[in-house]
Amino acid sequence: MASLSEYMARYDHEHTNVWNKACHGVGIPLVIAGIVLLLMLRWKIGLALFILGWIFLFGGHRIEGNKPAFFQGVIYFLVGPLWIAKEIKDAIFGGRRAPPSSR
Numbered sequence: 001m002a003s004l005s006e007y008m009a010r011y012d013h014e015h016t017n018v019w020n021k022a023c024h025g026v027g028i029p030l031v032i033a034g035i036v037l038l039l040m041l042r043w044k045i046g047l048a049l050f051i052l053g054w055i056f057l058f059g060g061h062r063i064e065g066n067k068p069a070f071f072q073g074v075i076y077f078l079v080g081p082l083w084i085a086k087e088i089k090d091a092i093f094g095g096r097r098a099p100p101s102s103r
Contacts (some may be wrong), residue, residue, distance in 0.1 A: 007079045011069050021087060023060025027053040028084045049068070
């Protein structure tokens, strides 16, 4: 079984287009908010957000020209939110910094 870092690397490899990343940055939170609202019995708003989120996600993959990662396995339903949280963190705080050079 692959590690979380391996799943994240695969997910990152399939989400390189900036527009696909932007669509996921909007779509994944909408899907999560939709699920939460559905569980809170706010089904009209929850269903609308859930569907709108999936439209963003599939639109992003259409732009990038590949299939959503969850077609490879259901684990990607969990990897996607973690990946977008990492992308947001990296955008705010700076990510993938090179290690300091030793002089």
